[in-house]
Amino acid sequence: MDRSQVRMSLKSKGIAATKPRVLLLEILWGINAPISVQQLYQSNSEKFALSTLYRVVNDLATADIIETFTSPDQNIWIEIKAEDGHHHHLYCESCETVIDIEMDEEFEASISDLRDQLSKKYNITIVDHSFELYGKCSGNVHCACNLD
Amino acid sequence: MDRSQVRMSLKSKGIAATKPRVLLLEILWGINAPISVQQLYQSNSEKFALSTLYRVVNDLATADIIETFTSPDQNIWIEIKAEDGHHHHLYCESCETVIDIEMDEEFEASISDLRDQLSKKYNITIVDHSFELYGKCSGNVHCACNLD
DNA sequence: TTGACAATGAGACTCATTCTCATTTATACT
DNA sequence: AGTATAAATGAGAATGAGTCTCATTGTCAA
Numbered sequence A, B: 001m002d003r004s005q006v007r008m009s010l011k012s013k014g015i016a017a018t019k020p021r022v023l024l025l026e027i028l029w030g031i032n033a034p035i036s037v038q039q040l041y042q043s044n045s046e047k048f049a050l051s052t053l054y055r056v057v058n059d060l061a062t063a064d065i066i067e068t069f070t071s072p073d074q075n076i077w078i079e080i081k082a083e084d085g086h087h088h089h090l091y092c093e094s095c096e097t098v099i100d101i102e103m104d105e106e107f108e109a110s111i112s113d114l115r116d117q118l119s120k121k122y123n124i125t126i127v128d129h130s131f132e133l134y135g136k137c138s139g140n141v142h143c144a145c146n147l148d
Numbered sequence C: 001t002t003g004a005c006a007a008t009g010a011g012a013c014t015c016a017t018t019c020t021c022a023t024t025t026a027t028a029c030t
Numbered sequence D: 001a002g003t004a005t006a007a008a009t010g011a012g013a014a015t016g017a018g019t020c021t022c023a024t025t026g027t028c029a030a
Helices: A003-012 A019-031 A037-042 A050-062 A105-122 B003-012 B019-031 B037-042 B050-062 B105-122
Strands: A066-070 A076-080 A088-092 A097-101 A125-136 B066-070 B076-080 B088-092 B097-101 B125-136
Touching: A003 A019, A019 A050, A019 A076, A037 A050, A037 A076, A050 A066, A050 A076, A097 B105, A105 A125, A105 B097, A105 B105, A105 B125, A125 B105, B003 B019, B019 B050, B019 B076, B037 B050, B037 B076, B050 B066, B050 B076, B105 B125
Parallel strands: A088 A125, B088 B125
Antiparallel strands: A066 A076, A088 A097, A125 B125, B066 B076, B088 B097
């Protein structure tokens, strides 16, 4: 996804391709992993005003281009929204990092069943769900803290 | 669960049965549903200092007597810890309320499988997980906003 | 009952997030 | 391309949830 593709995708969602929006998406495409707003600001404070960063995150989330979620330490994390629905997350308490996890088909299917079931039972429209795991690594190779 | 039982349960966990701790637990037993710290303070501001409330919530969570979680609007919710593990939650975006939901055995089992699987795959000790659903009620009878 | 120590209350403090508003930028239209 | 206009941004002030401090109070073991 290069800059012009990013601009197109913004326009196709009906929002202006401004500099901070394009830049944020380029960063997210570049790292291809969840990042916290704080972390993002710390490594890019000269590129955005902090208020702009929060606003842009909000704009892009509203436009369904990125998705956000909150880790147990109350940090807001963002990532590009996957076409095939959304990711689930593994939060490592040791390195305070979030890893995207893949679920197998079967598990996804049982979540889908459950949503239907609960929707009927409580007579509520279910709009989304989250499934998150909390773990502790021991500085092992798979943990996101070792990916840099 | 009456006051003396609450006091006993605090002592059995090795923490002092102070007035704010007992009071908080009495309130939680009384409502028997998740409540946000903010909400709790708003309806009991004359009974606790705000700093005490946060401290006591933290103490009781550390002692494994209550459990806490964060809703998408960043509120911290608390409830008595269930003996049979933990609850999952349905957050209603319309009334900004959390409802405890029951899962069937089968789904719980598949979550447990998944935890084992991921623990191996990522070589991480998984300490907890959360599964939450987000919905929109239409002021219907099952939604927690109608329970008062 | 008392002493040692832990917990509380009140308010100051911190810091993430939101708000304000003057300036700049993107886009639609000549 | 040049321009009008509405939207977006930057900088910093304001807000407010949550934490910290410390003098006072309460708990409980002896």
